[in-house]
Amino acid sequence: MKLTVAMVAALSARESLAFVPSFNAVRSTSSTAAAQGNxxxxxxxxxxxxxxxxxxxxxxxxxxxxxxxxxxxxxxxxxxxxxxxxxxxxxxxxxxxxxxxxxxxxxxxxxxxxxxxxxxxxxxxxxxxxxxxxxxxxxxxxxxxxxxxxxxxxxxxxxxxxxxxxxxxxxxxxxxxxxxxxxxxxxxxxxxxxxxxxxxxxxxxxxxxxxxLPAADKGNPMATAKGLRDVFYRMGFNDREIVALSGAHALGRCHTDASGYDGPWTPTPNLFTGATYFKLLKSISWSERKDFTPFQYQDPSGSLMMLPSDIVLLEDKSFKKYVDMYADNDKLFFEDFSKAFAxxxxxxxxxxxxxxx
Ligand code: HEM
Known part of the structure; x- marks a missing residue:
C-alpha cells in the first residue's frame, strides 16, 4: 500500500516525539525563498x-x-x-x-x-x-x-x-x-x-x-551516485554514512534563488522528525516536475520534491539497503545520523x- 504524505508525516511526527523527550520546537513550517535572501x-x-x-x-x-x-x-x-x-x-x-x-x-x-x-x-x-x-x-x-x-x-x-x-x-x-x-x-x-x-x-x-561539495545531478543516476561516492569517500565516509547524512533532507527546502531547485522534501521542514525523509522517499510515487528547470522530482500533489541525488538512493542497490533500514527504524537512523554528523x-x-x- 502506498502511504499518503499526510499519513507518513503523522506517523513520523508521532514516532519522533516519542523518541525525543526534549522536543521543544514547533515553528512555522513555511519558508519563503525571499526570506532566505537574494x-x-x-x-x-x-x-x-x-x-x-x-x-x-x-x-x-x-x-x-x-x-x-x-x-x-x-x-x-x-x-x-x-x-x-x-x-x-x-x-x-x-x-x-x-x-x-x-x-x-x-x-x-x-x-x-x-x-x-x-x-x-x-x-x-x-x-x-x-x-x-x-x-x-x-x-x-x-x-x-x-x-x-x-x-x-x-x-x-x-x-x-x-x-x-x-x-x-x-x-x-x-x-x-x-x-x-x-x-x-x-x-x-x-x-x-x-x-x-x-x-x-x-x-x-x-x-x-x-x-x-556534492552535485545534485550529474546527468544520469550512475554518474550522480558516483559523484556522491567521490565526494563522501574523499571525506572518509562509507555508503551507510552517505545515506544516514542524507536523512538531513527531512529539514528545510530548496530555494530557486539559491540552488535553483524548488520546494521542501517533507511537509514539516522545520522539524527533524525521525526517518520521515526515508519513509517519504520510499512510499511516494515520484515523477519528473514538468516545465521546470533544473530537473527535479515531485510528489503527486506537487507540494514536495526530491533531487536526483535523493532518488539515486533508491536506484543504487547499496544505498537502497540503508534507505530500507532507516525507513523502518527511526531510532537507528537518529543514532547513525548523530554519529556521522559529529x-x-x-x-x-x-x-x-x-x-x-
Ligand atoms: C548527498 C548530497 C547532497 C546534495 C546533492 C545536497 C543538495 C542540496 C540542495 C541542492 C539544497 C537546496 C539549497 C537551497 O536551494 O537553499 C540542499 C539543502 C539542504 N541540505 Fe543538502 N545536499 C546533500 C547532502 C546534505 C547533507 C549531508 C546534509 C546535512 C547533514 C544536508 C542538509 C541540507 C539542509 C538542512 C538543507 C536545507 C537548507 C535550507 O532550508 O535553507 N544536505 N541540499
Missing part, C-alpha cells in the same frame, strides 16, 4: 572551475552572476578576516552561545535548516588525502568560499551569526558555524550531537578549492576539547 550562484574564486557542484545544471545570466558576487561579498563584509585568537577559550560560555543561536530560530523557524546546511558545507570540503578543507579554519566567512556555487544562500546564515560572534569575540568562526548546526538540529527535534570546541580560525589562504563536523580538526571544559 543569492544566485557563481564561482568566482580560487579553484572555482574544479568539478561540478549542486549548482552545475543551473543556468545563470551575467546580471545574476554580478548580483551573486555582490551578495557573497556583502555576506563576507560582516565578518573579520583576522584569524581568531580563541582556542578552546574557557571564557566562552557555550551554553549562552547556544541560547543565542536558538534565539535566531525563535524569531524565524525556517532559519534552522539553513544553519544545519552552513555547518555541513563548512565541514564537507574536507579531503582526507591532502588534509585540507573542513570546519577547522572557519573559512566559510570569506567571500571566496561563499561564492562557490554550492554555497549559494549561505551568506545569509553567516550574517545571522555575526552578532553572536561580536557578542562572544573569543569563539572561533569554525566553532560558531558548527555549533549553530548542532544547536539547530537539537532544537528542531533531532538527535543530540556530540560537539567539541577548539577550532582555530585560519586566514583566506586556507579557503579550499571550489567544487568539493564526525563530519570534526573532519580535519585537532586538539578539540569537551564543550564544558
Amino acid at each position: 543569492m544566485c550562484t557563481v564561482r568566482m574564486a580560487a579553484g572555482m572551475d574544479q568539478g561540478a557542484s549542486e549548482m552545475s545544471s543551473v543556468p545563470m545570466g551575467r546580471k545574476q552572476m554580478l548580483q551573486s558576487a555582490a551578495a557573497a561579498a556583502f555576506g563576507a563584509a560582516f565578518v573579520s578576516a583576522n584569524p581568531s585568537q580563541s582556542f578552546a577559550d574557557s571564557s566562552v560560555d557555550y551554553k549562552k552561545v547556544r541560547a543565542d543561536i536558538e534565539g535566531i530560530m525563535d524569531k524565524d523557524g525556517s532559519k534552522g535548516p539553513t544553519l544545519v546546511r552552513l555547518a555541513w558545507h563548512s565541514s564537507g570540503t574536507y579531503d582526507k588525502i591532502s588534509k585540507t578543507g573542513g570546519s577547522q579554519g572557519g573559512t566559510m566567512r570569506f567571500s571566496q568560499e561563499l561564492a562557490d556555487g554550492a554555497n549559494a544562500g549561505l551568506n545569509n546564515a553567516v550574517g545571522w551569526l555575526e552578532p553572536i560572534k561580536k557578542k562572544y569575540p573569543s569563539i572561533s568562526y569554525g566553532d560558531l558555524y558548527t555549533l549553530a548546526g548542532v544547536t539547530a538540529i537539537e532544537k528542531m527535534g533531532g538527535p543530540t550531537i556530540k560537539w567539541r570546541s577548539g577550532r582555530k580560525d585560519d586566514d583566506v589562504a586556507a579557503v579550499p578549492p571550489g567544487g568539493r 564526525t563530519l563536523l570534526e573532519l580535519g580538526t585537532k586538539d578539540l576539547v569537551e564543550e564544558s571544559a
Whole structure:
C-alpha cells in the first residue's frame, strides 16, 4: 500500500516525539525563498572551475552572476578576516552561545535548516588525502568560499551569526558555524550531537578549492551516485554514512534563488522528525516536475520534491539497503545520523576539547 504524505508525516511526527523527550520546537513550517535572501550562484574564486557542484545544471545570466558576487561579498563584509585568537577559550560560555543561536530560530523557524546546511558545507570540503578543507579554519566567512556555487544562500546564515560572534569575540568562526548546526538540529527535534570546541580560525589562504561539495545531478543516476561516492569517500565516509547524512533532507527546502531547485522534501521542514525523509522517499510515487528547470522530482500533489541525488538512493542497490533500514527504524537512523554528523563536523580538526571544559 502506498502511504499518503499526510499519513507518513503523522506517523513520523508521532514516532519522533516519542523518541525525543526534549522536543521543544514547533515553528512555522513555511519558508519563503525571499526570506532566505537574494543569492544566485557563481564561482568566482580560487579553484572555482574544479568539478561540478549542486549548482552545475543551473543556468545563470551575467546580471545574476554580478548580483551573486555582490551578495557573497556583502555576506563576507560582516565578518573579520583576522584569524581568531580563541582556542578552546574557557571564557566562552557555550551554553549562552547556544541560547543565542536558538534565539535566531525563535524569531524565524525556517532559519534552522539553513544553519544545519552552513555547518555541513563548512565541514564537507574536507579531503582526507591532502588534509585540507573542513570546519577547522572557519573559512566559510570569506567571500571566496561563499561564492562557490554550492554555497549559494549561505551568506545569509553567516550574517545571522555575526552578532553572536561580536557578542562572544573569543569563539572561533569554525566553532560558531558548527555549533549553530548542532544547536539547530537539537532544537528542531533531532538527535543530540556530540560537539567539541577548539577550532582555530585560519586566514583566506586556507579557503579550499571550489567544487568539493556534492552535485545534485550529474546527468544520469550512475554518474550522480558516483559523484556522491567521490565526494563522501574523499571525506572518509562509507555508503551507510552517505545515506544516514542524507536523512538531513527531512529539514528545510530548496530555494530557486539559491540552488535553483524548488520546494521542501517533507511537509514539516522545520522539524527533524525521525526517518520521515526515508519513509517519504520510499512510499511516494515520484515523477519528473514538468516545465521546470533544473530537473527535479515531485510528489503527486506537487507540494514536495526530491533531487536526483535523493532518488539515486533508491536506484543504487547499496544505498537502497540503508534507505530500507532507516525507513523502518527511526531510532537507528537518529543514532547513525548523530554519529556521522559529529564526525563530519570534526573532519580535519585537532586538539578539540569537551564543550564544558
Ligand atoms: C548527498 C548530497 C547532497 C546534495 C546533492 C545536497 C543538495 C542540496 C540542495 C541542492 C539544497 C537546496 C539549497 C537551497 O536551494 O537553499 C540542499 C539543502 C539542504 N541540505 Fe543538502 N545536499 C546533500 C547532502 C546534505 C547533507 C549531508 C546534509 C546535512 C547533514 C544536508 C542538509 C541540507 C539542509 C538542512 C538543507 C536545507 C537548507 C535550507 O532550508 O535553507 N544536505 N541540499
